[in-house]
Amino acid sequence: MTKGRLEAFSDGVIAILITIMVLEFRIPSGTGWTDLRPLLPTGFAYVLSFIFLGIYWTNHHHMLHLTDRINGAILWANLHLLFWLSLVPFVTAWMGENHAAPVPTVLYGVDLLMNGIAYTILEQTIIRAQGRDSKLKAAVGKDIKGYASVVFYIIGIPIAFVYPRIAVTVFAAVALMWLVPDRRIESRFYAE
Numbered sequence: 001m002t003k004g005r006l007e008a009f010s011d012g013v014i015a016i017l018i019t020i021m022v023l024e025f026r027i028p029s030g031t032g033w034t035d036l037r038p039l040l041p042t043g044f045a046y047v048l049s050f051i052f053l054g055i056y057w058t059n060h061h062h063m064l065h066l067t068d069r070i071n072g073a074i075l076w077a078n079l080h081l082l083f084w085l086s087l088v089p090f091v092t093a094w095m096g097e098n099h100a101a102p103v104p105t106v107l108y109g110v111d112l113l114m115n116g117i118a119y120t121i122l123e124q125t126i127i128r129a130q131g132r133d134s135k136l137k138a139a140v141g142k143d144i145k146g147y148a149s150v151v152f153y154i155i156g157i158p159i160a161f162v163y164p165r166i167a168v169t170v171f172a173a174v175a176l177m178w179l180v181p182d183r184r185i186e187s188r189f190y191a192e
């Protein structure tokens with residue numbers, strides 16, 4: 001399989017996930033601004049998850065830009081990431097519908113954690129397949145931002161049991177950390 005096919009497949013899955021999330025919105029029963037108020041928790045969860053999916057989409061694109069070849073291990077690592085991403089609409093809807101109640105927020109955090117771990121596994125699988133001269137390895141270096149994200153998720157999950165809104169703030173902080181595309185890759189290897 002070429003990296004173009006892998007990227008197109010992954011792009012399609014992520015596009016479908018974003019579409020599924022927006023379809024979870026219920027139409028307000030009234031026509032006034034106040035009728036939108038009950039949708040605010042779901043809307044916030046949607047925006048946060050949309051940002052997370054966007055971050056994964058852009059960084060996945062950057063990562064594949066530096067990938068020379070695709071092997072079976074990379075295919076499976078990519079599917080592993082897509083599996084955890086595919087749960088985002090479910091955990092988003094559950095957390096949003098229940099106003100960031102503890103258990104839905106914990107599950108949301110667990111899914112974010114698993115997405116972070118899966119992304120790291122994919123990154124390391126590509127680096128191993130590319131060998132010592134891996135352009136991806138040179139670009140990400142020690143990947144402190146990636147590992148910090150996983151640590152923040154690990155911190156946020158137990159907080160969610162007691163203070164779910166604080167946990168959501170921790171999760172949102174990770175999103176803020178990643179909002180700017182990964183300049184390590186753009187500045188060193190993009191000729192586009």
